[in-house]
Amino acid sequence: MLIALDAMGGDHAPGPIVAGAVQAVQADPDLRVVLVGDQAQVEPALVQADGGAPPTAGRERIELFHCTQVVGMEESPVEALKKKPDSSITRCWQLLRQKKVDGIVSAGNTGAMVASGFMHRLFLKGVRRPGIAAVMPTLRGPCVLIDVGANVSPKPEHLFQYGVMGSIFAKHILQRPQPTIGLMNIGEEEQKGHDLAKDTHALFNASGLREQFVGNVEGRDIHRGAADVVVCDGFVGNVVLKTCEGVFEFTMKMTFQEVLGALDVERERGKQALERLVDRYDYSEHGGAPLLGIDGVCIICHGSSGDRAIKNALAVAVRYASSGLNDQIVQELAASPAAANDG
Amino acid sequence: MLIALDAMGGDHAPGPIVAGAVQAVQADPDLRVVLVGDQAQVEPALVQADGGAPPTAGRERIELFHCTQVVGMEESPVEALKKKPDSSITRCWQLLRQKKVDGIVSAGNTGAMVASGFMHRLFLKGVRRPGIAAVMPTLRGPCVLIDVGANVSPKPEHLFQYGVMGSIFAKHILQRPQPTIGLMNIGEEEQKGHDLAKDTHALFNASGLREQFVGNVEGRDIHRGAADVVVCDGFVGNVVLKTCEGVFEFTMKMTFQEVLGALDVERERGKQALERLVDRYDYSEHGGAPLLGIDGVCIICHGSSGDRAIKNALAVAVRYASSGLNDQIVQELAASPAAANDG
Numbered sequence: 039m040l041i042a043l044d045a046m047g048g049d050h051a052p053g054p055i056v057a058g059a060v061q062a063v064q065a066d067p068d069l070r071v072v073l074v075g076d077q078a079q080v081e082p083a084l085v086q087a088d089g090g091a092p093p094t095a096g097r098e099r100i101e102l103f104h105c106t107q108v109v110g111m112e113e114s115p116v117e118a119l120k121k122k123p124d125s126s127i128t129r130c131w132q133l134l135r136q137k138k139v140d141g142i143v144s145a146g147n148t149g150a151m152v153a154s155g156f157m158h159r160l161f162l163k164g165v166r167r168p169g170i171a172a173v174m175p176t177l178r179g180p181c182v183l184i185d186v187g188a189n190v191s192p193k194p195e196h197l198f199q200y201g202v203m204g205s206i207f208a209k210h211i212l213q214r215p216q217p218t219i220g221l222m223n224i225g226e227e228e229q230k231g232h233d234l235a236k237d238t239h240a241l242f243n244a245s246g247l248r249e250q251f252v253g254n255v256e257g258r259d260i261h262r263g264a265a266d267v268v269v270c271d272g273f274v275g276n277v278v279l280k281t282c283e284g285v286f287e288f289t290m291k292m293t294f295q296e297v298l299g300a301l302d303v304e305r306e307r308g309k310q311a312l313e314r315l316v317d318r319y320d321y322s323e324h325g326g327a328p329l330l331g332i333d334g335v336c337i338i339c340h341g342s343s344g345d346r347a348i349k350n351a352l353a354v355a356v357r358y359a360s361s362g363l364n365d366q367i368v369q370e371l372a373a374s375p376a377a378a379n380d381g
Numbered sequence: 382m383l384i385a386l387d388a389m390g391g392d393h394a395p396g397p398i399v400a401g402a403v404q405a406v407q408a409d410p411d412l413r414v415v416l417v418g419d420q421a422q423v424e425p426a427l428v429q430a431d432g433g434a435p436p437t438a439g440r441e442r443i444e445l446f447h448c449t450q451v452v453g454m455e456e457s458p459v460e461a462l463k464k465k466p467d468s469s470i471t472r473c474w475q476l477l478r479q480k481k482v483d484g485i486v487s488a489g490n491t492g493a494m495v496a497s498g499f500m501h502r503l504f505l506k507g508v509r510r511p512g513i514a515a516v517m518p519t520l521r522g523p524c525v526l527i528d529v530g531a532n533v534s535p536k537p538e539h540l541f542q543y544g545v546m547g548s549i550f551a552k553h554i555l556q557r558p559q560p561t562i563g564l565m566n567i568g569e570e571e572q573k574g575h576d577l578a579k580d581t582h583a584l585f586n587a588s589g590l591r592e593q594f595v596g597n598v599e600g601r602d603i604h605r606g607a608a609d610v611v612v613c614d615g616f617v618g619n620v621v622l623k624t625c626e627g628v629f630e631f632t633m634k635m636t637f638q639e640v641l642g643a644l645d646v647e648r649e650r651g652k653q654a655l656e657r658l659v660d661r662y663d664y665s666e667h668g669g670a671p672l673l674g675i676d677g678v679c680i681i682c683h684g685s686s687g688d689r690a691i692k693n694a695l696a697v698a699v700r701y702a703s704s705g706l707n708d709q710i711v712q713e714l715a716a717s718p719a720a721a722n723d724g
Contacts, residue, residue, distance in 0.1 A: 114572050149568065177631060187567055190575045224530055224619040225492065229457050232533045232616055257623030261631035270620075273575055276567040277617055278624050280600025285628040288520060288604035292658055293636055300654035304647040311643035315635055 045075030047146020056083035058348025063096035115149035141335030164371035168331030178263030186275035194237040204267035220255035220265030325350030388418030390489020399426035401691025406439035458492035484678030507714035511674030521606030529618035537580040547610035563598035563608030668693030
């Protein structure tokens with residue numbers, strides 16, 4: 039399995055990105071990684087990842103693809119991509135299009151990753167718009183929230199396709215044999231919400247996914263595990279994903295203060311318990327979100343990803359590439375008339 | 382101060398609603414409450430609120446307005462309001478329109494509360510669409526999120542007005558002398574998001590609120606306190622508000638398990654500390670959200686409101702009615718050309 043990793047993408051690149059690649063190849067003997075980035079920065083990062091020790095096992099499975107440009111985290115995606123034909127993001131997509139790699143992973147500018155993918159039109163057959171699927175923790179195990187930012191003004195048919203793709207992802211990657219699908223809305227009743235929500239609701243009800251469709255779910259239902267797949271437009275999904283991060287951060291800060299302030303002899307134990315929680319649910323440390331609907335594998339990571347997040351993301355890319363998930367998506371979309379509607 | 386309280390609205394009405402009214406008049410000697418609801422249910426609830434003891438102080442400041450119908454929590458708002466002219470929600474709005482009360486409070490069907498308000502067209506001069514303002518905790522003290530569900534398909538001018546109204550609310554109710562205003566979006570850069578976000582961004586930048594406008598804020602910025610007022614469309618706001626509730630619930634459940642599982646002799650102390658936190662941030666127990674832009678005061682409460690939430694909501698209604706906030710809104714909108722645009 040060969041994955042191209044955008045070594046220049048992320049708030050702290052290339053250091054933790056390269057370190058994540060080193061850890062990933064150590065952990066998985068079948069993984070090969072192409073570090074896409076500026077040789078002058080990536081090679082020292084590789085040396086540093088070893089901390090002065092001789093290169094660890096698996097180093098021969100890391101290669102370098104040199105490029106000279108980087109799309110900054112705050113740059114306007116489309117303009118930056120036009121101005122920078124030798125950017126690490128563009129080079130990653132080119133490697134994927136040329137089938138030189140099985141997948142690509144980046145913690146860089148999300149908008150530019152998505153825009154470059156759209157420009158390369160590397161869509162699976164039948165896919166109208168790719169969508170980013172984020173895995174969220176719930177009281178009943180992980181669920182998929184799709185889309186979290188690829189498509190901020192979708193049509194009902196796009197949202198329907200997100201249901202199809204999210205469901206296949208939940209089945210193959212989260213091991214849910216018959217995933218339930220919910221539509222993000224502001225109330226449970228069918229007639230709730232704006233036109234996009236109502237029209238999408240009708241599409242699901244008229245489709246072959248009817249049995250899996252549990253109707254509308256509200257914001258508070260996500261973490262209660264009301265559906266294995268929660269479908270929403272990319273604007274809402276992006277805001278929701280980041281709001282979860284903010285609420286978790288806020289709640290844990292308050293909890294540290296209140297709990298540690300109340301404890302005395304078991305203060306250290308309490309602290310360790312809270313640190314375990316932060317470690318388990320830290321949204322910035324999870325393994326990246328796949329852009330579903332791409333012919334290949336594309337994993338988008340949080341800008342603040344550390345080495346562990348990158349290591350996890352590479353593992354997700356491998357699992358995805360081995361899953362046959364994309365073939366399933368193509369088959370399922372061909373069998374769903376609603377998904378093929380032009381709109 | 383005379384407030385009409387929808388005694389029939391809420392998941393557990395009328396019991397905790399009536400109990401909240403009893404507590405509120407006890408706490409505030411200037412408050413009078415009209416309980417709007419079915420006499421046959423409200424009177425026993427009043428007796429029960431005393432728990433067998435003689436009526437508490439202030440009972441003479443609670444009166445009853447009998448009505449025979451209730452809009453159910455799951456009913457379609459507009460249809461239900463048409464079918465039920467004697468519903469407690471309709472009666473509340475009529476009392477407000479007839480200036481028989483200074484404000485109204487309901488934990489009933491939010492959609493029906495808003496729809497009835499829109500039908501009565503009881504808008505302040507210059508207001509295009511009222512919006513619901515929710516107060517959220519942040520690391521820097523409370524902020525206002527507006528709109529959280531009154532207007533799911535707004536125009537840029539509506540969002541701009543939410544900025545004006547939210548800012549006046551933050552100034553007078555949250556005591557922020559010069560509140561900052563942020564626009565909910567999926568990235569910090571001006572060109573991010575859908576057309577609604579971009580057009581609203583331009584309106585703020587071209588307006589007299591330019592100095593207060595801090596630009597786009599992302600989901601994770603809300604709880605960090607990035608702006609005193611966060612403006613968004615009612616669909617996004619509603620999903621965000623309920624997502625916060627879900628994440629908080631989820632995080633606290635996990636925290637109880639992890640922390641209490643780790644503690645031994647100080648387990649009880651840890652438990653009490655966590656209970657204090659739940660108590661402080663429980664989204665369903667906060668005092669209700671004002672529908673801003675109404676000529677009068679309208680406070681909308683969480684459907685699962687208990688007596689404490691209702692007591693708090695009545696206090697918010699009093700504070701609002703005494704604040705002169707509505708006059709400020711009218712003045713400010715008259716002075717904001719962008720707000721008056723037809724669109």
